[in-house]
Amino acid sequence: MTDNVLTADLDEIDRLINGCTLCTLGSKRTMAVPGNGSRTSDLMFIGEGPGYYEDQQGLPFVGRAGQLLNEMLATIGLRREDVFVTNMIKCRAPNNRDPLPIEIRSCGPYLDRQIELIAPKVIVTLGRYSTAKFFPDEPIGKLRGTPANWNGITIYPMYHPAAALRNSTIRGALERDFLKLPSLLEVTPAPTPATPSPPPPAAPHPPQHSRIHI
Numbered sequence: 001m002t003d004n005v006l007t008a009d010l011d012e013i014d015r016l017i018n019g020c021t022l023c024t025l026g027s028k029r030t031m032a033v034p035g036n037g038s039r040t041s042d043l044m045f046i047g048e049g050p051g052y053y054e055d056q057q058g059l060p061f062v063g064r065a066g067q068l069l070n071e072m073l074a075t076i077g078l079r080r081e082d083v084f085v086t087n088m089i090k091c092r093a094p095n096n097r098d099p100l101p102i103e104i105r106s107c108g109p110y111l112d113r114q115i116e117l118i119a120p121k122v123i124v125t126l127g128r129y130s131t132a133k134f135f136p137d138e139p140i141g142k143l144r145g146t147p148a149n150w151n152g153i154t155i156y157p158m159y160h161p162a163a164a165l166r167n168s169t170i171r172g173a174l175e176r177d178f179l180k181l182p183s184l185l186e187v188t189p190a191p192t193p194a195t196p197s198p199p200p201p202a203a204p205h206p207p208q209h210s211r212i213h214i
Ligand code: URA
Pocket: 047, 048, 049, 050, 051, 054, 059, 060, 061, 062, 063, 065, 066, 087, 162
């Protein structure tokens, strides 16, 4: 399947996900949830995995956590259809248990191709699982609210909205983190000077990602 995924367009990715049986979740789902929203958006959200309502409807973040996500987007003047929303795993795990490493690995190529094709400027990772895709070594509590550069994309970790529904301190942090998003979307790469300066000497081991401080 990996070959197909590497060259697939977004419609084909949806079809592959909808027919996927790579892990055991494929036989337990009502519907797979590939993701939805604007395919040309500068802003992509990655959650953890579908819950009950998402599994019923085949759409991401349509339950209570999704409602909160929509409210947060509204605070910065965005609607759901302005952004692309997907998850680390594309099928519901039984009783909403945490995703297993094998499930995350099975869905990985789908998500990687979605990122490649949508090519967002900013990816908001909602919660620890999607944050760990990019920054596996630090806890979400430490990473949230601080944007970081990953292969030219700004990764902006936030708490998961479901956690914010249970805890008002987390909700406050989520609200504050959302308010920083517009400024991240405005950041454009520095213009190329008329006479380009020579490239700096190559570092022996260039870092794959670095923290951006705003
Ligand atoms: N939680 C998630 O992480 N994703 C969804 O789609 C819904 C709830």
